[in-house]
Amino acid sequence: MTSALIQFAERGNVLSLADALKNAGFTIMVVFAVLCLIFIIISIAGKIFSATGISDKPAAAKTEAAAAAPAAAAADEEEFSSGSLKLKGCDEKTAAMIMAIVSDNTGIPLSELVFKSITLVEDK
Amino acid sequence: MIEVISDLWSQSGIANMTWQQGVMILLSFVLFYLAIKKQFEPLLLLPIAFGMMLTNLPWPGGGIFHPEWFQGGINWAALGGHGVDPVTGAEIEPGLFDFLYIGIKLDIFPCLIFMAVGAMTDFGPLISRPSSFFMGAGAQFGISFAFVMATILGFDAQGAASIAIIGGADGPTAIYLTSKLAPELLGAIAIAAYSYMALIPMIQPPIMKLLTTKKMRQVKMEQTRPVSKVEKICFPVIVSVVCILILPTVAPLLGCLMLGNLFRESGVTERLSDTAQNALCNIVTIFLGTSVGATAVGTNFLKPETLKIIVLGLIAFAFATVGGLLIGIAMYYLSKGKINPLIGAAGVSAVPMAARVASKVGQKENPSNFLLMHAMGPNVAGVIGSAVAAGVLLSLFG
Numbered sequence A: 001m002t003s004a005l006i007q008f009a010e011r012g013n014v015l016s017l018a019d020a021l022k023n024a025g026f027t028i029m030v031v032f033a034v035l036c037l038i039f040i041i042i043s044i045a046g047k048i049f050s051a052t053g054i055s056d057k058p059a060a061a062k063t064e065a066a067a068a069a070p071a072a073a074a075a076d077e078e079e080f081s082s083g084s085l086k087l088k089g090c091d092e093k094t095a096a097m098i099m100a101i102v103s104d105n106t107g108i109p110l111s112e113l114v115f116k117s118i119t120l121v122e123d124k
Numbered sequence B: 001m002i003e004v005i006s007d008l009w010s011q012s013g014i015a016n017m018t019w020q021q022g023v024m025i026l027l028s029f030v031l032f033y034l035a036i037k038k039q040f041e042p043l044l045l046l047p048i049a050f051g052m053m054l055t056n057l058p059w060p061g062g063g064i065f066h067p068e069w070f071q072g073g074i075n076w077a078a079l080g081g082h083g084v085d086p087v088t089g090a091e092i093e094p095g096l097f098d099f100l101y102i103g104i105k106l107d108i109f110p111c112l113i114f115m116a117v118g119a120m121t122d123f124g125p126l127i128s129r130p131s132s133f134f135m136g137a138g139a140q141f142g143i144s145f146a147f148v149m150a151t152i153l154g155f156d157a158q159g160a161a162s163i164a165i166i167g168g169a170d171g172p173t174a175i176y177l178t179s180k181l182a183p184e185l186l187g188a189i190a191i192a193a194y195s196y197m198a199l200i201p202m203i204q205p206p207i208m209k210l211l212t213t214k215k216m217r218q219v220k221m222e223q224t225r226p227v228s229k230v231e232k233i234c235f236p237v238i239v240s241v242v243c244i245l246i247l248p249t250v251a252p253l254l255g256c257l258m259l260g261n262l263f264r265e266s267g268v269t270e271r272l273s274d275t276a277q278n279a280l281c282n283i284v285t286i287f288l289g290t291s292v293g294a295t296a297v298g299t300n301f302l303k304p305e306t307l308k309i310i311v312l313g314l315i316a317f318a319f320a321t322v323g324g325l326l327i328g329i330a331m332y333y334l335s336k337g338k339i340n341p342l343i344g345a346a347g348v349s350a351v352p353m354a355a356r357v358a359s360k361v362g363q364k365e366n367p368s369n370f371l372l373m374h375a376m377g378p379n380v381a382g383v384i385g386s387a388v389a390a391g392v393l394l395s396l397f398g
Helices: A003-004 A017-052 A060-078 A090-105 B002-011 B021-034 B042-054 B076-082 B096-105 B108-120 B125-127 B132-138 B141-152 B157-166 B171-181 B182-197 B200-211 B229-246 B248-268 B270-277 B279-294 B304-334 B341-348 B355-367 B374-397
Strands: A085-088 A117-118
Touching: A003 A017, A003 B141, A017 B076, A017 B125, A017 B132, A017 B141, A017 B157, A017 B229, A017 B341, A060 B182, A085 B304, A090 A117, A117 B270, B021 B042, B021 B182, B042 B096, B042 B171, B042 B279, B076 B096, B096 B108, B096 B279, B108 B248, B108 B270, B108 B279, B125 B132, B125 B374, B132 B304, B132 B341, B132 B374, B141 B157, B141 B304, B141 B374, B157 B171, B157 B355, B157 B374, B171 B182, B171 B248, B171 B279, B171 B374, B182 B200, B182 B279, B182 B304, B200 B270, B200 B304, B200 B355, B229 B374, B248 B270, B248 B374, B270 B279, B304 B374, B341 B355, B341 B374, B355 B374
Parallel strands: A085 A117
Antiparallel strands: none
């Protein structure tokens, strides 16, 4: 099939509609085939890693981030309740997540960070 | 006195300016406005606009860029200072952009940008839900559709393929393929690709709403499994080996993307990862942007073909979104309503803009719905998908 398509490769040649459709179909088919193959390999690899227990040890950053979220939620209850943190258009869960992300990105422990307010900003 | 003024005038750039140069300079001002005021992909649009302005200013004794030296191969003799004007026979000195453009012509800049993209990308969401690959593949439908449309509009196979790749929503891939297949279209294609990438928040939401129901858009997705470090390290190696074995033409792009990602995930090359993400990326962005802008020479750019490219680029983007969404809808039904089809639209690549748009549209329907990390899977799959599509087109028409 490929050799039949390649014969039109010279510059300046405008393909017929049938040939264009053939080439377009071939392109999307190969994209699907290659990504499908990677999907199969990655799925199998994932299953092997799960079976061997390797997946039970997630990447360090993920663990830290995951640990930071409940910490933020706890901090939300302990330190930022009763009006010291103003939430505008933002629920407590989202606020906790934002605080965890800020703490994680800046490397400053949550106990040392003070948030005055978190406001939802609407795009104009 | 009048003679002196007359001589000065005749030697000035204003007297030597053609109308095409004037229009291109004005167009560069529009791009400045879009980059600075509207912040449309400013990191690339600004250098592109400046390169465009510089190359279209009348330069005494030649110019800052000579596209004719790069048609087919590279005219190394001219770059070495032996260029001759075919009309007057006078020697032409090479300009700055003649040298910078070598980086595009030899695929150096797009590949280095891909290395930076790889170093910045977390493939975790894709590894934890590999089915996202299908949405990334579906979003490449825009490339195929635009290819057929470009052919109908009279572009040759190479031109049609270069225009179609705009649908991949991936600037470096578009530049890589166009510089190889149809370098004369590079300026228009790069500008169209980056402009539409900036316009994704306007292009995609109406299509998303048109193709999905409110119930679909409200689907809250379950958290995916955590991904181990070993998996993240293996991923770039597996993808490189599989893709390059099947499509060797994709090796420079995908190889660099995965090398950058390996820098990031290996955990032992933090300095290299940091350089690829920041210093290298910024330097190459400046060179890439200005030299792409310099290719937008008035006489080449101001043609009806450019308008066609702008329209076809929009069609490619729109149908890429449709393709991703249709696969997303199919997965919604196959998963019995567990997958939000909006994330399929993120398969158009354009990391992370498309994922943000999917997340935002989902959140409008259900404020407690956070789709961003779920949408990142198809989003990064789209990067691989568009690189594979470029490899196929290069194999067919290169």
